[in-house]
Amino acid sequence: MLTSDQxxxxxxxxxxxxxxxxxxxxxxxxxxxxxxxxxIFLYADPNSMMYEGDDDDSV
Incomplete structure (x- = not known):
């Protein structure tokens, strides 16, 4: 049996x-x-930001 201290x-x-x-x-x-x-700050999603070169409409 355990003592009160334990x-x-x-x-x-x-x-x-x-x-x-x-x-x-x-x-x-x-x-x-x-x-x-x-x-949120340490493991930011790299795909969450769009840069100016990412909005190409030439499809």
């Missing part, structure tokens, strides 16, 4: 939360390394 230690280990590597806020269960707001 029980408290196990409960404190369960409460460990992972933090965002960029801003340090606690992460949601579905987030891995960075929060959603930091992920």
């Amino acid at each position: 029980t408290e230690q196990q409960q404190s280990e369960r409460k460990i939360t992972h933090r965002c590597t960029e801003c340090g806020i606690p992460l949601a269960p579905d987030e891995c390394y960075v929060c959603d707001s930091c992920a």
Whole structure:
């Protein structure tokens, strides 16, 4: 049987939360390394921007 100290230690280990590597806020269960707001800046979609040379109408 567990002593009260061992029980408290196990409960404190369960409460460990992972933090965002960029801003340090606690992460949601579905987030891995960075929060959603930091992920927008770190992992920007390269196809989301159009440049002047991309709008060719010569099809």
